[in-house]
Amino acid sequence: MSAPKTAPHGAAITLSGCAKTFADGTRALETLNLSIRNVGMVFQSYALFPNMSVIENVAYGLRVRGMARTERLRRAAGVLEMMRIEALAERRIDQLSGGQRQRVALARALAVRPRAILLDEPLTALDAALREHLRAEIDALLRSLAITAIYVTHDQTEALALGDRIVVMRQGAIAQIGTPREVYFQPADAFVAGFVGVTNRLEGRIRNGHFETAAGRVPHGGGDRAQALIAFRPESARLCGAGEAPLRFTVAQVHFLGARQRVVLTAGESRVIAETGPQIPVAVGDEVGLMLDPSSLVPV
Template identity: 55%
Template sequence: MTHAATAPQRGSSISTRALTKTFNGNRVLQPTNLEIEAGQILVLLGPSGCGKTTLLRLIAGLETPDGPDMIRFDGDDVSGVPIEKRNVGMVFQSYALFPNMTVSENVAYGMKIRGMERSKRDAETRRLLALVGLEDYADRRITAVSGGQRQRTALARALAIKPRVLLLDEPLAALDAVLRERLRVEIGLLLREFGITAVYVTHDQAEAMAIGDRIAVMDRGRIAQIDVPRVIYHRPANDFVADFVGTMNRIDGRVSGGVLSLESDDTGAALAVGGPDRETVLCFRPESARLANGSAAVRARVVASTFFGPTQRVVAEVTPGRRLQLDLPSSLAFDPGQIVGFEIEREAIIEFQEA
């Protein structure tokens, strides 16, 4: 992708106040307060049916919120402004490109609708196509370009109207894995280069981490946690977030005298976490496990291992049935039945209050 000079567009800030949406008496979006600064990229992440697409469509103006003054752009109430007048750029999973137009006609369409002069329109179309690396495909028919090129055309088309905010609804979901990984880096760079306010919906956590300035993890119509990717990953606010983002190990048991102890023949655990005596669930990420010998905090029996290259994912049982996933250096071989000893740094252990 070439980096033609782009004047930062900024875009508008978005805020929602107790935004709700009810379909046929079924409230699919619980009261939601959201602040997105101008130029920021917020990713809405969650499983299907969590309300992320509804929230995006409300911001777009494709759905009407339950009440007045629930959505503001730069402080102006836009709740009642229809999408045609809201000046938002949209990118869809299905691309939604006009098949009866060429790549450049698609990009120019919004400017044409706005009555922009032909020469200015052509120049702007060329600039945008160069920006997304499609200058050689300008006159191709939509059916004659690849999925990745289609999505970049859709992005250029959305940016062409200089939108206040850019809204992307699972834009990469229809692409194959390799292309998806490449495009998510490209799109992330491009959005930052443009400096436009963007809301990006996905169910793919890797995509969310790569693209978002902040991530809002959604669950059953509400935002479970909203924060920068690093915090979402390392300090998930609750069980749901921990489970949905990355892999999380769980060890449940009783903490007494500040230590959670498990014993079973030659395996077991003794995790010093401090605090009062309680029944609890301790969680940690696979990569937090550090190999240790002798009086290791945790000893587990290897069940299986999968080789990834730089690391390997080892599945081991700390007591029968309590399986853990560990990312360990791939230089050592772990055979099924073998005992592996490891430690977890105190900071890497997460304990949920309600667990």
């Protein structure tokens, strides 16, 4: 709703500080023209113009707004310097790397000095190392400029790292709004718990103060229920000897990830994931115990 011409039904979007309403589904005049909304945008594909140089791309929004050529090139040059890519000013777009194109697209959005900026999965096409570096760079830059950013992503790590508030969407509706910690540790429902981070879910029943499942039984404070569900994060599970914990599993897979290893465990039809340090010796087929701290259980 921030970028396209579709207006929200029965609601309005207003930029604070300047009281500019650019979309209002309650009025006949529904939208403010795209060119004067004062909202910058970084597209997933970057949408840079191949027939223009870098500095002409960055100055494009200013040209649309009718700014004189000398002034718009001066401002565009200043933004390139701020982004530390002034050396690229006269290059063509096909001469740029993926990371350089991302910076140019962000510079173009910032050149118009927007009140808000919409970033549509801007790091998707980049490799993991560059994506992490640019994520930190974008965060520092937007905070230094005090610009409100709406960052659209399917990458939960990006959302948790960059967001002051996270909106989790499900089939076009809001499933939860909250801080990163609220969404991660206090998910509104099982969907949010599973979508934001990997969450283990064990099905069973609660009887006589214990949660009973195919893997064993653990203390649980809830009342008796014929069907129940507990959820926990992989990092909250601690592996131990098979006879040292009330829950017992068989190791089905071990994935070495460098600083940690991800262990897939099964018991009957139950399947959970635990994360451990790489130095802990586990192998496929091992019988292991699983320790769970009651405080680490995620409410669902």
